[in-house]
Amino acid sequence: MTGVRSVARVVPGVLAAAMALSGCASVQPWEKGKLAQPAMTFGASPLAPGLETRYAEHIYTSREGASGGSGVGGGGCGCN
Amino acid sequence: MTTSSQAGDAGTLAASLLAAALLLPGVAQAENAPENGSIGLRYLDYADRQPGLDRIHARSPSVSVMAPVAGDWAVEGTIVADAVSGASPRYHTAISGASHMADNRKAADVGVTRYFHRATLTLGGAFSGEHDYVSRALSLNGTLSSEDNNTTWAFGVAGSRDSINPVNRIVVGERKRTASVLAGVTQVLSPNDIGQVTLTHTRGNGYFDDPYKLFDHRPRDRRQDTLLVRWNHYLDATGATARLSYRWYGDSYRIRAHTFGAEYVQPLGDALGGGWTVVPELRLYSQSAASFYYDPAPDGTPGGLFPPGYVAGPGQPFSSPDQRLSGFGAVTAGLKVVRALNRWWTLDVKFEQYEQRGSWRLFHDGSPGLAPLYARTLQVGVTRQW
Amino acid sequence: MTFRSMTMRRAALALCAGLACAGAWALDEGAAAPKFDLPGREGAVQLANYQGKVVYVDFWASWCGPCRQSFPWLNEMQAKYGARGLQVVGVNLDAKGDDARKFLADVPARFQVAFDPAGATPRAYGIKGMPSSVLVGPDGKVILQHAGFKAADRAELEKAIQTALGPQK
Numbered sequence: 001m002t003g004v005r006s007v008a009r010v011v012p013g014v015l016a017a018a019m020a021l022s023g024c025a026s027v028q029p030w031e032k033g034k035l036a037q038p039a040m041t042f043g044a045s046p047l048a049p050g051l052e053t054r055y056a057e058h059i060y061t062s063r064e065g066a067s068g069g070s071g072v073g074g075g076g077c078g079c080n
Numbered sequence: 081m082t083t084s085s086q087a088g089d090a091g092t093l094a095a096s097l098l099a100a101a102l103l104l105p106g107v108a109q110a111e112n113a114p115e116n117g118s119i120g121l122r123y124l125d126y127a128d129r130q131p132g133l134d135r136i137h138a139r140s141p142s143v144s145v146m147a148p149v150a151g152d153w154a155v156e157g158t159i160v161a162d163a164v165s166g167a168s169p170r171y172h173t174a175i176s177g178a179s180h181m182a183d184n185r186k187a188a189d190v191g192v193t194r195y196f197h198r199a200t201l202t203l204g205g206a207f208s209g210e211h212d213y214v215s216r217a218l219s220l221n222g223t224l225s226s227e228d229n230n231t232t233w234a235f236g237v238a239g240s241r242d243s244i245n246p247v248n249r250i251v252v253g254e255r256k257r258t259a260s261v262l263a264g265v266t267q268v269l270s271p272n273d274i275g276q277v278t279l280t281h282t283r284g285n286g287y288f289d290d291p292y293k294l295f296d297h298r299p300r301d302r303r304q305d306t307l308l309v310r311w312n313h314y315l316d317a318t319g320a321t322a323r324l325s326y327r328w329y330g331d332s333y334r335i336r337a338h339t340f341g342a343e344y345v346q347p348l349g350d351a352l353g354g355g356w357t358v359v360p361e362l363r364l365y366s367q368s369a370a371s372f373y374y375d376p377a378p379d380g381t382p383g384g385l386f387p388p389g390y391v392a393g394p395g396q397p398f399s400s401p402d403q404r405l406s407g408f409g410a411v412t413a414g415l416k417v418v419r420a421l422n423r424w425w426t427l428d429v430k431f432e433q434y435e436q437r438g439s440w441r442l443f444h445d446g447s448p449g450l451a452p453l454y455a456r457t458l459q460v461g462v463t464r465q466w
Numbered sequence: 467m468t469f470r471s472m473t474m475r476r477a478a479l480a481l482c483a484g485l486a487c488a489g490a491w492a493l494d495e496g497a498a499a500p501k502f503d504l505p506g507r508e509g510a511v512q513l514a515n516y517q518g519k520v521v522y523v524d525f526w527a528s529w530c531g532p533c534r535q536s537f538p539w540l541n542e543m544q545a546k547y548g549a550r551g552l553q554v555v556g557v558n559l560d561a562k563g564d565d566a567r568k569f570l571a572d573v574p575a576r577f578q579v580a581f582d583p584a585g586a587t588p589r590a591y592g593i594k595g596m597p598s599s600v601l602v603g604p605d606g607k608v609i610l611q612h613a614g615f616k617a618a619d620r621a622e623l624e625k626a627i628q629t630a631l632g633p634q635k
Contacts, residue, residue, distance in 0.1 A: 026230055029596045030559035030588050031271045034314040036529040039321035039345040039357075042266060042276050042310060046426035046463040047345065047357065047418055051122040051144050051158065055459060059126060063436065063455070065367050065405055066329035066337035068260070068280055069306035112614070115531045151618050227594065
């Protein structure tokens with residue numbers, strides 16, 4: 001359990017660093033053309049159907065000790 | 081799939097249902113309600129084996145529908161039916177005495193998402209039923225984005241309740257409950273890069289044993305933690321996307337696992353008439369054994385299948401000869417081919433090979449004396465948007 | 467401090483850092499709309515040429531889903547109010563002109579279209595989302611800015627156009 005804590009402690013720092021690197025040159029809404037592509041998002045799309053991810057989760061959970069971890073998707077085209 | 085022979089790890093099925101619920105397409109696309117609805121059909125054919133024994137064969141059709149509603153809402157639903165049959169060793173990878181089973185599982189889940197300015201809220205419910213295992217789960221997920229939409233925070237809570245009645249009646253009317261929380265952040269790093277970090281914590285109590293395995297006696301509680309890091313990178317030169325992921329897993333069984341995933345999404349442009357994409361993928365997995373997992377004794381040892389130090393009577397220490405709790409490494413290699421016929425129809429076919437071996441565990445020795453496990457997966461899917 | 471609150475604190479700081487660097491500013495209502503001079507489909511498109519007209523500037527790109535939904539409505543507005551002095555100008559922000567041309571072949575635009583692949587115009591207007599629209603009055607001043615496009619927005623935007631145009635002569 002302590003393993004997660006030490007890793008989690010690093011996460012906000014890493015994130016702040018990443019954001020600082022990208023931050024003051026933060027990506028503008030009209031620069032998100034490539035990010036809008038389905039392959040670049042973390043959610044489901046016809047390219048990566050939710051059912052496919054579901055099957056994968058289920059198979060690995062049935063054959064291995066570890067499970068879970070997937071988070072919700074984000075990003076996208078900045079479209080409103 | 082194969083859940084009746086794996087009721088012991090079926091808390092993980094509920095967890096996977098929750099995890100699946102968290103992947104609702106409605107929540108996926110940032111903070112605007114999807115412009116298009118979609119319906120998808122998919123079919124999975126899975127078969128695994130070890131040398132000398134064909135093990136589990138599963139066929140699984142499913143359908144998923146996602147529809148935007150009234151501008152600010154989206155509804156999503158999925159139905160899955162598994163037909164599972166085959167053999168499972170009762171302990172380690174012993175072929176003799178392997179239990180044979182056949183079962184049908186039906187599962188359904190529904191999710192409703194409300195879209196706000198820079199935020200979403202999703203309520204989900206899931207149900208899974210088979211002969212010996214019924215699971216119900218509920219989840220609530222929310223996302224919050226920064227004003228420039230470059231940072232999205234995600235939060236989620238979920239709970240499940242399971243009823244377990246193994247067909248061999250080794251126990252009757254057992255139950256299990258789990259509760260999980262999730263926190264994550266997605267960050268746009270550059271016009272070509274986006275990253276995501278997600279933490280989850282799950283607690284469960286109740287019946288975790290696998291009733292179809294000999295000498296399987298597990299603690300009545302389990303705590304699990306995961307850290308998932310994902311990174312998508314767009315390559316200007318080829319128009320391809322590299323999708324990379326790493327997951328750290330740790331639990332109160334003292335299982336520690338690392339999962340590395342890599343996918344390379346390569347659109348083929350105008351080749352072959354246009355609309356084709358190929359996606360090769362590679363997954364590397366490694367886990368340590370559970371603290372109460374015991375190795376098989378060397379061949380011919382009298383009483384070899386018993387846990388070491390076994391004395392008949394009540395008050396047994398925890399033990400399990402379940403291959404899934406041993407130390408091993410596994411590799412998956414797969415290829416998916418996608419054809420977008422037009423703006424509305426998409427077809428895809430995916431083929432994967434999986435192999436699991438004790439000797440492939442990373443950085444440390446895996447558990448000895450188990451046969452390797454081979455699995456192959458074939459999936460076919462069609463999606464229609466409107 | 468407990469681990470949890472330390473982590474939350476750092477997470478909040480990271481978020482603030484991201485927000486602070488967003489450089490978010492938008493034009494106030496009543497401010498002068500920044501001039502632009504961009505290539506169009508047939509020659510240059512200059513905001514200055516539309517002095518005296520109500521200009522609906524719409525920032526769009528081929529990869530933006532709601533943009534596809536907005537074009538039929540933009541066509542409708544141009545057809546309905548063009549005679550009363552409305553000029554719709556769609557400023558395309560695709561980095562690759564080919565993507566924009568493919569989109570226009572698919573989704574016709576019966577209004578003025580200008581191309582700004584460098585993104586100087588949206589930066590000058592302080593655009594915060596895609597699509598974004600800016601309604602400019604005959605005096606060259608910004609009347610309203612709107613981010614996004616949903617079906618429900620149409621009525622509100624049309625009303626703003628009507629108000630800007632004034633009573634029918």
